[in-house]
Amino acid sequence: MSNNITITFPDGNTKSVEKGLSGFDLANQISKSLAKESVAIQIDGKICDLSLELNQDCKVVIIKRENEEALDIIRHDCAHVMAEAVQSLFPGTQVTIGPSIENGFYYDFARKEPFTLSDLPKIEKKMHEIINRGEKFTREVWSRDEAINFFKEKGEEYKVELIKDLDSDEEITIYKQGEWLDLCRGPHMISTKQIGKGFKLMKVAGAYWRGDSNNTMLTRIYGTAWRNEKELENHLQQIEEAEKRDHRKLGKEMDLFHFQEEAPGAVFWHPKGWKLFQSLINYMRNRQDKAGYVETNTPDMMDKSLWETSGHWDKFSDMMFRTEAKDDKIYAIKPMNCPGAVEIFKQGLKSYRDLPFLLAEFGKVHRYEPSGALHGLMRVRAFTQDDAHIFCTEDQITEESKIVCDLILSIYKDFGFNDVRIKFSDRPEKRVGEDAVWDKAEKALMQAMEATGLEYTLNPGEGAFYGPKLEFVLRDAIGRDWQCGTLQVDLNLPGRLGATYIAEDGQKKVPVMLHRALFGSLERFTGILIEHYAGHLPLWLSPSQIVVATITSESDKYAVDVKEQLIENGLRADADIRNEKIGYKIREHSNAKIPVILAVGKKEAEEKTVSVRRLGSQNTTVVKLDALINDLKTESLSPIN
Secondary structure (H helix, E strand, O other), X not given: OOOEEEEEOOOOOEEEEEOOEEHHHHHHHHOXXXXXXXXXXXXXXXXXXXXXXXXXXXXXXXXEOOOOHXXXXXXXXXXXXXXXXXXXXXXXXXXXXXXXXXXXXXXXXXXXXXXXXXXXXXXXXXXXXXXXXXXXXXXXXXXXXXHHHHHHHHOOHHHHHHHHHOOOOOOEEEEEXXXXXXXXXXXXXXXXXXXXXXXXXXXXXXXXXXXXXXXXXXXXXXXXXXXXXXXXXXXXHHHHHHHHHOHHHHHHHOOOEEOOOOOOXXXXXXXXXXXXXXXXXXXXHHHHHXXXXXXXXXXXXXXXXXXXXXXXXXXXXXXXXXXXXXXXXXXXXXXOOHHHHHHHHOOOOOEHHHOOEEEEEEEEEEOOOOHHHOEOOOEXXXXXXXXXXXXXXXXXXXXXXXXXXXXXXXXXXXXXXXXXXXXXXXXXXXXXXXXXXXXXXXXXXXXXXXXXXOOOEEOOOOOEOOEOEEEEEEXXXXXXXXXXXXXXXXXXXXXXXXXXEEOOOOOEEOOEEEEEEEEEEHHHHHHHXXXXXXXXXXXXXXXXXXXXEEOOHXXXXXXXXXXXXXXXXXXXXXXXXXXXXXXXXXXXXXHOOOOEEEEEOHHHHHHOEEEEXXXXXXXXXXXXXXXXXXXXXXXXXXXXX
C-alpha cells in the first residue's frame, strides 16, 4: 500500500506527498518564504491549523497573512491572548466566549468588579509581552469528563456549562498557548508571535451571558486587530472620521430628527428631516413610474392567519409586534409588505398577457430589534421600505432581474455611490419550501446574474427564508460597506397564498414573485447619505438649500425680497434677519450644513447683488442676484429632471 497521498492546489496542479505531512511542512516544501508567510491551511474547504497532518487525498489552499481569510484567525488568536492577559492581571476572572467579529474581536468576562477603560492599557501591555514570548498554539482533544473536571476545579463554571451543552458526539478541543488554555474549535496560527503589533483594545460594555437578559451580566472587552500597524492606523483613522460623520450628531446639528425612550427604534422626523425623507420618496416614485411600476398601499395590521399561511408566523414571529383585539383575534403589525402585495395581485383575473405585473409600495414595517442593537437611523424598529413585487413567468425571471439590476445601479450612481458590490445569497438553514423548488429558484437567479455580466460574490446560507437573493452593497466615502438593495426570487409565497394567472394554454399557473428593494430602508438610507456626505448634501437633496443673512438691519427688506424670489424659482430658502453679527450667523448656518449662505447689506441691496458663501469654503463672491438664481436653479435639479 502506497504511503503517499495526492494534494490538489487551486490552480489544478497536484503534488504527491508522504501521508502524515503537516500543512506547515507542505508549505515549506513548496518554498521557505511561503511557509514563513502562511498562517493556516484550507483542506477541502475547511480552514485548519498548519500543524494538522494530511492523511488522505485532498484539495488544499495555503492561507497567507495577506489573504482576507487570515484576518479572522489573527483576531481569534488576539482574543485568546487578551483572555490570558486578563486572567494573569486579574486572578479569579472567568473567561466565557471570545469570537472574532467584523474588524476585531471580543471576550466576555465574569468578574465581581466590571472592567473599565482605565484597565485597557494594562491589558494591552500584557498582551504585547505574551505575543513577544512567541508561545506555540497547540491543539489537544480531551474527553468530556476530563474537560468538565478540569474547568470545574478552576472555578470556570461558564466553561463547564458550555461543555455540557455540546452534542454528545462533538469532539472537545482545547487550545494551549504556553501554560494558558481555553476551550476552542480553532483554528489558530503557529505561535502568538504571528499576531504582530497591529491590534488595540477599544472599549468595554456589559453583555448578558448568552445574550439572555435573565442571565448574569458580564463585562465584554472589544478589540480591533489587523495584519500590521499600518492597517490598524488606517482603521483608527476611519473610526475617527466616522465619528465626525455620525448621522446622529449631524442629524441634531441639522435639526433633522430625534429619538426618545417612549418610542424606541422609531424616528421623530423634524420638518427639515421630513423634507429630506420626502425628497427621497419623490425621487424613487418618479424612477418607478418611468420603469412601469404602479404604486399601492397595504394595511399596517393584518390577522395572524394570513401570516401563518405565508410562513412568516413560523419563521419570523419572534420579530413581529402583535396585538389582541376585543374580539379575541390576534393581529400582527406587518414586518414585511410581501403578503399584502400578493393579496392585491389576487384581485381580479390575471392572464399571462398581464405579466410582468409590477406593484410598488412605500410600506411602513415594524420588526422587534433588541434594544441593544438599535442605532440611530441605521437600526430601527419602525421603517419604510421602497418595496416592489414583480409577478412574472419563469421565462421572464432573467430579463426582469437584469432590468432591476440596471435600475438599482443607476439609482445609486445618482446619489454618488459608484462602488457597488453584489452578493449572491442562497438557501438558509431556516426556510420554507421544498429543496426542488429552491434548486429551481437558485438556478434561475444565477442565470439572471450571469446574463447581466456583472461581477458578484457568493454569500452562502444568507438567502431569505422563502428564496435566494442578490444583495447590493454600497461603499461610502470613507470605505465602509452598507448593504441596501435586494432582489429575491420567490417560488414559494405566491403558491402558499393562492395567487394564480391564466397561462397561454388556458391553465391556471402560480406566478413567480420577485421581491425588490432599491434603497431598502429609507430611514437607513437617509442615515447612510448623511454620513457619506458628512452632512454636505447635494443642493437638490438638501432640505434647506439657501439662507439669506443680513449684515445690517438696513437690508432686512432686501433679504426678504431675495428669499421670496428664490422660492418663486423653486428653491428652498429662508431669511435670517435677526439682530446678530454676520459672523455668528454664518457659523450657525454652516454648522447646520446649509449649502449656500447669501450675505446682504446696504451695498448689496442698492446694487441688487448678493455675497455668496458655499458650505466648507472660506471664500465669498459677489454676484448679481438674477445670475445666481439661474445658476442655483440648474444646480438644484434632481437627476431625474
